[in-house]
Amino acid sequence: MWIIKKNSLATKLFFSYLMLVILPFLISTLVLSSTSSSNIETNTLSYINLFVEQLSSNIDRYIGEMDRMTKVLTLDPQLCDMLTQPEDHDKISNYHNTQYLETEILKLMTQQPSIRNVTFAGINGMVYSGPSNRIQDKEAFFEMTRSDFSDQSNPNLHLSAAHIPFYLLVNFQQNKEPVFTLTRFLYTNDRQKIGCIVLTMTCQDLLKAININPSLLESGARIVITNKENQIVADTSENFVVENLNNPSYTEFLITKEESDKNLCFSNGSGLLTSTVVINKNQLFKSTLDFKRTVAVLMLLLIGIIILLSAYFTRRLVQPLKVLRDAANEFASGNYSIRIPVTSSDEIGDLCASFNFMAKQTEYLLDRVYQHQLATKQAQLEALQNQISPHFLHNTLEIIRMKALINNDKEVALMVQTLAKLFRITLDRTSNIVKIRDELEHVETYLTIQNTRFNNRYKFTSLVPEKFLECSIIKLTLQPLVENAVKHGFSRTFGDEEIQIRALEDGSDLIIQVIDNGVGIEPENLERIHKNLNHLDMPDRAIGHNSIGIVNISDRIRLEYGEKYTLQLYENIPRGTIVEFCIPQNYTLEKVPDPE
Numbered sequence: 001m002w003i004i005k006k007n008s009l010a011t012k013l014f015f016s017y018l019m020l021v022i023l024p025f026l027i028s029t030l031v032l033s034s035t036s037s038s039n040i041e042t043n044t045l046s047y048i049n050l051f052v053e054q055l056s057s058n059i060d061r062y063i064g065e066m067d068r069m070t071k072v073l074t075l076d077p078q079l080c081d082m083l084t085q086p087e088d089h090d091k092i093s094n095y096h097n098t099q100y101l102e103t104e105i106l107k108l109m110t111q112q113p114s115i116r117n118v119t120f121a122g123i124n125g126m127v128y129s130g131p132s133n134r135i136q137d138k139e140a141f142f143e144m145t146r147s148d149f150s151d152q153s154n155p156n157l158h159l160s161a162a163h164i165p166f167y168l169l170v171n172f173q174q175n176k177e178p179v180f181t182l183t184r185f186l187y188t189n190d191r192q193k194i195g196c197i198v199l200t201m202t203c204q205d206l207l208k209a210i211n212i213n214p215s216l217l218e219s220g221a222r223i224v225i226t227n228k229e230n231q232i233v234a235d236t237s238e239n240f241v242v243e244n245l246n247n248p249s250y251t252e253f254l255i256t257k258e259e260s261d262k263n264l265c266f267s268n269g270s271g272l273l274t275s276t277v278v279i280n281k282n283q284l285f286k287s288t289l290d291f292k293r294t295v296a297v298l299m300l301l302l303i304g305i306i307i308l309l310s311a312y313f314t315r316r317l318v319q320p321l322k323v324l325r326d327a328a329n330e331f332a333s334g335n336y337s338i339r340i341p342v343t344s345s346d347e348i349g350d351l352c353a354s355f356n357f358m359a360k361q362t363e364y365l366l367d368r369v370y371q372h373q374l375a376t377k378q379a380q381l382e383a384l385q386n387q388i389s390p391h392f393l394h395n396t397l398e399i400i401r402m403k404a405l406i407n408n409d410k411e412v413a414l415m416v417q418t419l420a421k422l423f424r425i426t427l428d429r430t431s432n433i434v435k436i437r438d439e440l441e442h443v444e445t446y447l448t449i450q451n452t453r454f455n456n457r458y459k460f461t462s463l464v465p466e467k468f469l470e471c472s473i474i475k476l477t478l479q480p481l482v483e484n485a486v487k488h489g490f491s492r493t494f495g496d497e498e499i500q501i502r503a504l505e506d507g508s509d510l511i512i513q514v515i516d517n518g519v520g521i522e523p524e525n526l527e528r529i530h531k532n533l534n535h536l537d538m539p540d541r542a543i544g545h546n547s548i549g550i551v552n553i554s555d556r557i558r559l560e561y562g563e564k565y566t567l568q569l570y571e572n573i574p575r576g577t578i579v580e581f582c583i584p585q586n587y588t589l590e591k592v593p594d595p596e
Contacts, residue, residue, distance in 0.1 A: 058210035083122025083195030114205035122195035137167035161231030203234040221279040336363040464503040489518025517576040
């Protein structure tokens, strides 16, 4: 009590907040943090155990499917005879036996595509691996697959360790794919072995079949699948490579003491294979450690904020914050010219100065963005005006040269005149707005050159009434749409190509349509083009080269006439595409400012 009486009000407030706010906050945060961390660790361990159980279940299901497929063959008396009776040197019998085995191999590999090779081995010494493969090292084959019939204690199924099948003629070494084998032993009714079926499968196919969660691998976990001899059948480790498989010690799955100190192992096995997940303890509980660190940082930060608020709340904070709050509301309502008087040089004063700077910069940047948008649209128009396809120019000049060599006079002059007219219209920069009559003339000039190139391939029809020809339109609007129809709509057609331009009256507006009978646009591409036209998503790279010109024209129309004037694409029945846009009918040249 004496300390409280003798000290200043700031000290009294500090001790009050320490006892009433900071200390309870600290205790409750520590309790919640400890409880939450424990729950996270428990849930993480439960998740890993459930995952390993599911992994084992998937493996059992996969091996069970192989077991079912091969078990059916044990009931086939013809196969039993082939595996037990002495080999028949009769060519016809051998041929029929080979055909039978090839059919059975094809059935197995068709039912389960992950089977890479099937081998039949009998106690009569017959070993058959199909027409495209064979066993070139029987001793190594019998040793790896346990198919030598020497161990009577073997079960009906045996799974080998991962290995490179050098004993096969086609051993997958070129793909560096480790394999394992599943051997089913065949018995008579009195439990006498008569042979076996050996299935060869890649380890990667086994990992794919059991559907491993990618997020677990990304967290650094290692998943190991072992057989009953504790040999590795499949492994997600980066060390699971051909070079290590040549080392017999690697195939034995062993966790050293040093690894067990750093890692946790979760194993589960209910059949021939055992699934083991090895994961680093720090990596497994990384979320818990991050949570604890975050809580500690936030706790210290909040305590510091509470201390600062307790020290400056009555003297320096309330009134300046009210001023700042009111200014922020004004700023949020759109008043970007608002400024706050800076009356102090402390943090509040700096905050007010920063707010003033932010408001000034925002006002400046908004103006810059507006100017940039205008400049961008102008640059797009200029780029469109200056764009001349090199191939188009080359082809036209080549036609002029060839016609000059053949006719030597009038037709060359006409081509030169048409080309000059096209360049004059395209490169004219005197005005952004022209008459519809001029745009139609530009289209006819373009198609004249194309028809000269392709022997009058394209038929053009103008269905624009005479009264609309003097109406104004943005320059270079119709010709790019016609060119788009020629390049894409008629790219795979060979006759009867027709383009129409139609104008319809809609109140005070004009609806202009560019219609072709080309190949049309796929529905998926049409939907993506509409999204690009309305800027509903990022530009689609898959169709960007087909739609950028249409999007550019749409943006120019919207920028010039307003948001309600848009460009749309429709399917033309029975075939082709309709490009339609709307412009104001009474839009005059006087409304366009002089670019100079």
